[in-house]
Amino acid sequence: MTNPRRDSRFLHLKKIALGLLALVSICAVVLFASKDARRATELRLAEAAGNIATRVVASRSEGGGAADFISIPIEVRKLNEIIFQARGVANTQVIATSEGHVVFDTGLATQAAKQRRILDDALPPGDITHVILSHSHQDHVGGTRFWVEDETEIVAHRAFSEEQRYLLDLQDYLWSRNRMLFPFMPENPIKSGPFAYGVIEPTLVVDDTKPLRFEQGGIRFEVLSTPGAEGLDNLCLWLPDKLILFSGDTFGPNFPQFPNIFTMRGEKVRKPIEYIASLERLIELGPEMIVPSHQDPIRGREKIRADLVKMRDAVRYVHDATIAGMNAGKTVHELMAEIELPEPLALSQIHGRVSWAVKSIWEYYATWFHFDSTTELYAVPVRSVQPELARLAGIDAITKLAAEHVEADENVEALHLLEVALAGDSSHRAALEARLSALQNLLNQAEGSFQNSYEMDWLKYRIRATNESLAGAMQMPIRRDTASP
Ligand SMILES: [Zn+2]
Structure with a gap:
């Protein structure tokens, strides 16, 4: 006859023993397994944690605006014979060559491990030779640690480290402001572990005077400085043989649109003339396809050119009208009310607003004292x-x-x-x-x-x-x- 009490105690002990065995096995894997196995374990854990975080954020979101990006499925699509893209809040792109793969942007940290896994399943075998980061925003660099191998070059703009520094120093300030706009975000930023922001050290830098050009597997790559847009550290990747431009956030999350000259989220000034020059540079390239790091690729050389010209001319128009108004002695509020895009330059203002651009350009040049009231000084x-x-x-x-x-x-x-x-x-x-x-x-x-x-x-x-x-x-x-x- 069996003793039910003893049996249940035995089962209990057995469970504890099995649990301990599992724990010891995991520790053994982490401590003694090969680097590859450790990495695979880290990726699996990061993917599981990231899936939970994504589900929590999605469940809090009511949709609309930035919240719609959370519902974009994390899946791979092949854009041509060599370009693979993992979609998500932000996209990660891989250009696969016979001499190794080039990654452009690494997505949001909580989605990046999954993006890496599904891309690995789709890619031919090969080392990761370069990780190119379009700029220092969290949603473009979050998965960098999941991609970088011993020999991988991390390519970023010369201004990347300084932009990352200030975004990290002001993390609490920026997070609390962002949460007002995006209440579905977690209460606090993640400050340690694989999802923490602010730990990237580029190994190769580019700037206006030092683009990076290299050839790999018969494909030419050009990493170009395109400051303005979402920050001073903005860059694009250009494939001259394919006429394909990887644009990161150079145009914002939609194309075409009136850009955010600088954002109300509380970040540093973005320079309008530098942005116009960056757009000029991209128009001269003549891209046939743009692959942005949000949403879908855009195809068609003529249409792309026309839209790029329109964006450049719209920013130029607002810039010049603001300067003219300042010189004419008008107040910033008068100019915010009166400057509008003429019909041929009409663009979506879903992301950037012309009246805010006027205020931004005004304050970019004239800074904090508006010569309006003595009280401004105190x-x-x-x-x-x-x-x-x-x-x-x-x-x-x-x-x-x-x-x-x-x-x-x-x-x-x-x-x-x-x-x-x-x-x-x-x-x-x-x-x-x-x-x-x-x-x-x-x-x-x-x-x-x-x-x-x-x-x-x-x-x-x-x-x-x-x-x-x-x-x-x-x-x-x-x-x-x-x-x-
Ligand atoms: Zn972005």
Whole structure:
């Protein structure tokens, strides 16, 4: 006869023993296995962790704008006989040659191990000779460690290390700002382990005076400096024999579009004239196919040329109109309101907005002092006297006036007034309701006009925050009344 209690204790012990055995085996693999086996284990673990992270982010996302990129399937497609692409939030490309493979961009860290595995399954055997990084943004460099082998060259722009340095130094600041726009992001950046940002050391650098040219397996490669775009460290890969351009984020996530001259996410200045020069350079190449690191390849020499010329001319037009307005003594706000693209240069403003480009170019040249008010010189913002203004005028009276502006579709004027009212009482119900209406009107207008994803994401964030205030339960990354809607 068996003793059920003893049996269950035996089974329990057996489970523990098997568990320990498995743990010891894994440790043995990690400690004593060959480098290849360790690497394979690391890739498998990174893929499993990355799949979980991707699922969590996707489950939090309501779609629209940047969130749509999360739903792009991670899969391989072959663009021609030598170019393999793993899709995802950002794409990873491999140019396969008989003398080894060249990788262009390594994707988002949490998707990169899977991208590497599925590319490995599709690629012919070969060493990874080069990993070329289009710029230092997280979604383009995240998988670098999964690709680099002993002899692999890491190719980046000369400005890459400095751009990576400041993005890492300001990681907390930038993360908290990005989370306002993209609330599906994890609460905090990953600062250690295989997904951590900021550890890449290029072994070959390029700049305007030093492009990198090499031939491998009968294919010529040219890595060209194309600053501007998404950063000073932007570069492109050109295959002159195939007329194919790997553009990273040189054109932003869509092509063609009006670019983000510099982004509202809080990053460093991007230089407009350098960007125009970069576009000139790419027009001269005459690409037949563009392979961007987001979304789909673009084909057709004539169409590509026409769109590149349009982008260059649109940026040039906005730049020159801003300079002319500055010299004519106009204010930045006057120019933001009046400068528009003429019809032949009309481009999608889904990513960059012309009025923000005007402000960017203005501040790029004139910097922080607008010669508008003495108060600009001192650490005493207008907010410091708003509570007194609210007391003086009365919060109800200001709110009533603001509501009339909302009624007249003057929503930004209403928001100015409501900042005063809410400085007097941050939980004033009518003021919060008027703010909600103004924000909702602006969102409706954004959806009905340029559909600019950053504008819509910001307005949605402020609407969420206002709803939370109304519900009396506010938990914000920054105090709600210190950010201007
Ligand atoms: Zn990107």
